[in-house]
Every structure is written in structure tokens, then in C-alpha cells.
Amino acid sequence: MTKHILNISPATFVILVALIVGASSCKSRKNMAQITPIKEVEPAFVAEVLEEIEEVPEVEVRVPKKIASKEQQLNNYFKAISDASSTGAANTSISEALTMFNNPDAPVLVVIYNDGANPDYDEPTTIGKYLDYLKDTKSQPAEVEEVVYDANGRIKELVLKK
């Protein structure tokens, strides 16, 4: 049996290739023709976008005031009591400060020294007594170091640092 092989002459092959390439370039030229030139699009597009921007109403941006943490509020009360110009003013601040606590007898520990391992404390007191102490002595208040809250968010224990 003889094989039938398609015999194409080199010339014929070249003509065929040329025809294929020519046909595909025509197609791409046609596709290119369908694309709108950039120069024509840009101004219209930009104008449209600008119109949209102008239509968007101004939104008032409100920056929320910094809310003092409970610890900072407490430090503020301590300072107010210590700096109070009268017993009445001090007592008002004391009453307000006590609302942050579950009990005027809530324990207060004051750290006098901390070597990093075991803090040294002054004699433990209560928040009621500590606030009165600030009123009486007008001492520099100790800083809030640790706060322990109860289930209702009220302070039940306080650690201060001199």
C-alpha cells in the first residue's frame, strides 16, 4: 500500500501563509476601528465625573470628643478634691467620685515602693477615708495604678501609686 502524502510545493506554501496572515490583520484592523480613540473619550468622561462630584451633598464630619477613661476621671476627681477652695466644693467632688464605687468602704491600697517583684504598701484604707484625706491634707494625690470593677461596672478595689 502506498501512502498518500499531500505534496505541496514551497511556493504554494508561502502563498497560503501570506493569505492567512493577510486575513487576520484585516480582522484586527477592523477591531481596532471599533475602539473609540482616547482623545475623544477623555473630556466627556471627565465632565461626567465632575458632574457627579458636584451633585454629592456635603457631609458634616463630626470628630467625637475624647472620652476620658474611668481611671482618668478618677485622677481628675482626686485633683479637684485636693485643690478645692472650700470644704463644700471638696465635699461635692467627693460625692461625685463616690458614685464610681460600689461602696464608700471599697478598699484602697497605696503603693509606696515597687521593686518589680513585691510592691510595698502604706496601711490599707477605704475610698471614703482616702477622699477625706485628700480634702483634709490637700496632699498631692497618688496616681491610679489598678482598678477592679464589679459586675455592674462600679469600682470595688483600687490600687494607687505614690
Added chain:
Amino acid sequence: MHLIKYTLLSLALMLSVSTFAQNNIDPRRKQAIDSLALEKVKDLSKYISIIGKKDTQFSEAQRVMDRAEELFAEGSEMGVSSLNKEEVSYYKVREYFERLMALNYDKVKIQWYDIHYVSDLEQQPDGTFVGVITVYQRFEGSSKDGALEYKDTTKKDITIFVKRKETQIAGRIIEFWDVMLGDIRVTETSA
């Protein structure tokens, strides 16, 4: 014989190590204790000033007297002198506060100043720190129209005791430094 000798030697060594450890307190911790005790004396000066002031409400004065009394060791006494008599009288601290509040002036001004250690806090064998703080007291008693009726300056020495104690707070043991004031003795009185 050797066993007894070595046992005695070991005991002596253990005792000396323990004593050394007790006296060898961290200097910064010691400084904090010194400051704490000094602060208690300054607190007392403010309480005395409040108690003596005639415009202090009775209930406030009572409350402040309670706070002031808590600063003292039980049985402590306060010395009181006068330019009008030679001897110094000593009263239990609560009685002193009551008498101070009842002084027969329209205006009383008591100020403590130059408060400082004359004898540093030193640790005793039982662990207690003992020291002496001296104060100068300026006393002025005036009449309603402001005329000065009596004034004097007194130098007083206060014995200070600081002891390590413990208490229970919210179910846990808390150790703290307990500062107790002892007797307050008059050393000088001048106009």
C-alpha cells in the same frame, strides 16, 4: 566534742546571717519608708490645724480627730507648754485634741514647720524601725478683732515606729508598713 562545736558554730552562723539580712534593707525601700513616716507627721500637722481652727464644723472636727488619733500608738501622749508656766503638761492624744478644740480664743492658728529627722529610722532586733522626727510649732491665739492674745514657738520631738504588718483584703493577705507615732515631747518653748 567536735559535734557540739560544729553545731554551735552552725547556729551562730545562721543567726548572724539572719541578722545581716534583716538589717540589709534595700536603700530605696528604706527611703520610701522614711518618706512615708515623714508624711504621716505632716498629715498630723494639718489635722491639728483643722482641729484648732474655730471655723471648723464640730462634726468635721470630730472626724478629723478620729483620723489624727489613728496615727498614734495606743497610750501616746502629747506635750503642751506655755510661756506662762515652767512645767510641761502631758495629755493622752485624744484629750489633747479635745482641749485644743475647746481653747478660749476667737481664732487659733497652729502651724508646724521645719519637720525633719533628728534620728534616722533604725531597725531594731524585732524588725521594728524606730526614729525621731522634730517639729517646730507656731501657735497664735487671737481675739475677735484680730488682736493677738498669745503666741509661742515650741520645738517638739516625735518618736516614730514603723512595723511590717499584714491584713486581709478581698480574701488575700496584704503586707504593709504600719507607721505609728509615739509620744510627742516638748524640748523648747520661746516667744
